[in-house]
Amino acid sequence: MALRGNHYDVAFEAFLRDRRTPYVAVDEHRRTLLEHSSLKSMDFIVYSQRTPNLLVDVKGRRFPSGSAEAGHKWENWATAEDLPALMQWQTVFGPDFRAVLVFAYHVIEEAARNEFESLFDFRNRTYAFYGVWADEYKTVMQTRSASWQTVSVPSRAFRDLRSPIGEFL
Numbered sequence: 001m002a003l004r005g006n007h008y009d010v011a012f013e014a015f016l017r018d019r020r021t022p023y024v025a026v027d028e029h030r031r032t033l034l035e036h037s038s039l040k041s042m043d044f045i046v047y048s049q050r051t052p053n054l055l056v057d058v059k060g061r062r063f064p065s066g067s068a069e070a071g072h073k074w075e076n077w078a079t080a081e082d083l084p085a086l087m088q089w090q091t092v093f094g095p096d097f098r099a100v101l102v103f104a105y106h107v108i109e110e111a112a113r114n115e116f117e118s119l120f121d122f123r124n125r126t127y128a129f130y131g132v133w134a135d136e137y138k139t140v141m142q143t144r145s146a147s148w149q150t151v152s153v154p155s156r157a158f159r160d161l162r163s164p165i166g167e168f169l
Helices: 007-019 082-093 110-115 134-140 155-161
Strands: 023-025 032-034 037-039 044-046 053-063 097-107 120-122 125-133 142-145 150-152
Touching: 007 023, 007 044, 007 053, 007 097, 007 120, 007 125, 037 082, 053 082, 082 097, 082 134, 097 134, 125 134, 125 155, 134 155
Parallel strands: 053 097
Antiparallel strands: 023 044, 032 037, 044 053, 097 125, 120 125, 142 150
């Protein structure tokens, strides 16, 4: 495993190893120079037997997030920089690769476990991994916060776009 401080990335990597899915962990600490500009790196290159190979950016979120009154469970925000960078990488890698956002949900309440089709236990935490094709996310994303430079997808659209990550592998 790569040395990573983010428990969501570490859990996703352990998930891939557990499934014996071939992957390459990308060194996120170094930005790549591409055509004289700096480009945010993805987290993993994953080889898939079902779909095109995957260019993965992991987005860690708690589930549920916020209070019960807030009604936010399926947080799906990303930075405004994430999507253009992923789409650029997809162009660079070519037609055998497709960019995907992997939302790694840390399930923090026992009662929430039944909301997921598949769970992965790792280091005394429970995770659920859902993928969304970056190009599909991009078509319906909205600005979440201009000052924080974040985007997200409305809940109903996100339900339609997301799939358990196993369907991508």
